Amino acid sequence: MHDELRVPSRILLGPGPSIANPRVLKAMTTPMLGYLDSDFVGVMDDTVSLIRQVYGTQNKVTFPVSGTGTAGMETALTNVIEPSDAVVVGINGYFGGRIAEIAERCRANVISVQAEWGDIIKPEQIADACDQVNPKLIGIVHGETSTGVLQPLEQIIEIAHENEALLLADCVTSLGGQPVDLDARGIDIAYSCTQKCLAGPPGLSPISFNERAVEVIHNRATKIQSFYMDVTLLEEYWMGDTRKYHHTVSMSMIYALREALRVVVEEGLSERYVRHERNARALIAGAEAIGLEPAATAKHRAPMLTTLRIPDGIDDGTIRKRLIQDYGIEIGGGLGIFAGKAWRIGLMGDAANEQNVLLVLNAIEKLLIEFGYRVDAGTAVSAAAAVYQES
Numbered sequence: 418m419h420d421e422l423r424v425p426s427r428i429l430l431g432p433g434p435s436i437a438n439p440r441v442l443k444a445m446t447t448p449m450l451g452y453l454d455s456d457f458v459g460v461m462d463d464t465v466s467l468i469r470q471v472y473g474t475q476n477k478v479t480f481p482v483s484g485t486g487t488a489g490m491e492t493a494l495t496n497v498i499e500p501s502d503a504v505v506v507g508i509n510g511y512f513g514g515r516i517a518e519i520a521e522r523c524r525a526n527v528i529s530v531q532a533e534w535g536d537i538i539k540p541e542q543i544a545d546a547c548d549q550v551n552p553k554l555i556g557i558v559h560g561e562t563s564t565g566v567l568q569p570l571e572q573i574i575e576i577a578h579e580n581e582a583l584l585l586a587d588c589v590t591s592l593g594g595q596p597v598d599l600d601a602r603g604i605d606i607a608y609s610c611t612q613k614c615l616a617g618p619p620g621l622s623p624i625s626f627n628e629r630a631v632e633v634i635h636n637r638a639t640k641i642q643s644f645y646m647d648v649t650l651l652e653e654y655w656m657g658d659t660r661k662y663h664h665t666v667s668m669s670m671i672y673a674l675r676e677a678l679r680v681v682v683e684e685g686l687s688e689r690y691v692r693h694e695r696n697a698r699a700l701i702a703g704a705e706a707i708g709l710e711p712a713a714t715a716k717h718r719a720p721m722l723t724t725l726r727i728p729d730g731i732d733d734g735t736i737r738k739r740l741i742q743d744y745g746i747e748i749g750g751g752l753g754i755f756a757g758k759a760w761r762i763g764l765m766g767d768a769a770n771e772q773n774v775l776l777v778l779n780a781i782e783k784l785l786i787e788f789g790y791r792v793d794a795g796t797a798v799s800a801a802a803a804v805y806q807e808s
């Protein structure tokens with residue numbers, strides 16, 4: 418016999434999953450409906466309409482892919498790329514690298530445009546790559562969760578369109594935390610996930626293709642190798658007149674996403690973006706006051722994820738273990754070249770609030786002092802509190 422499932426309560430301040438909104442968890446206990454039940458079709462339509470609203474798009478082909486953010490990434494690339502297509506990918510962190518990896522598996526000719534971790538990809542670099550090849554697609558990460566960089570997109574989108582390439586933006590971390598505005602910016606393809614700034618559980622990847630992108634998919638010379646992720650079949654189920662069965666979607670996850678998006682819209686998009694920005698500003702003020710430096714370049718920090726360099730002589734694993742043990746707080750370790758060198762503190766969705774900022778700063782400062790770091794107790798919290806006093 419096994420005991421009834423019990424898990425400890427955690428304050429999730431890592432790179433995701435973030436703390437799920439209680440309304441979202443409650444919606445998940447709603448009974449199942451058949452995947453072609455007209456009442457369920459109504460729930461699907463609501464969900465698509467809410468996804469469009471939060472993405473800032475009228476794109477018809479907008480729906481949640483069954484799977485996490487990576488499934489959205491794979492759906493976007495698998496449907497658009499055919500063997501030997503040229504694809505330019507900006508790599509300034511771990512997830513740019515993953516886009517390139519999947520594009521290679523689609524047998525694209527991948528041209529990587531690299532920047533230091535913590536820096537942005539410069540538009541000139543993308544323009545140079547477009548001079549070498551004629552790309553079908555340019556892939557770029559909007560919020561790079563491995564470094565905490567928020568990539569400016571406008572000029573890169575312009576370059577993509579001058580070169581008649583599609584612009585693919587990874588909005589996994591940015592959706593619901595900072596503006597993505599697909600239509601206003603001219604982003605052709607975007608995907609995201611449920612468990613970061615939308616404050617839901619992991620399991621779905623909202624994706625959107627504009628008409629240019631859909632046309633490319635419909636005019637492929639070769640068959641899409643994935644059945645599960647074939648957008649021409651999925652659009653029949655999600656928005657076609659026939660609603661033809663493709664696979665059994667997770668009703669519970671769609672209920673969850675619908676509720677998560679309702680929460681986002683109720684708060685107001687701009688209010689939500691301001692809240693993320695303000696809490697990140699307080700977190701950084703507190704961290705800098707005790708000498709913890711953000712790894713992302715100053716003008717381009719993603720409010721939903723702050724990467725802090727770990728001071729010399731402090732052991733990454735020990736501190737993170739004690740944060741869990743003593744405070745129930747999870748923060749992220751570094752990925753790739755930042756492993757052991759940086760912490761990643763996520764203030765995503767519901768978790769982006771004053772309580773969490775003050776709590777995590779106090780906890781980190783106390784542990785640093787215990788392990789010999791020299792700083793006056795209370796420095797971090799008072800610097801953060803000063804930010805909250807301002808407005």
Ligand SMILES: *Cc1c(COP(=O)(O)O)cnc(C)c1O
Pocket residue numbers: 433485486487488512558560561562563587589590610619
């Ligand atoms: C988390 C993340 C992904 C991957 O999403 P999963 O839900 O873990 O599959 C992709 N891109 C970025 C920028 C991310 O932060």
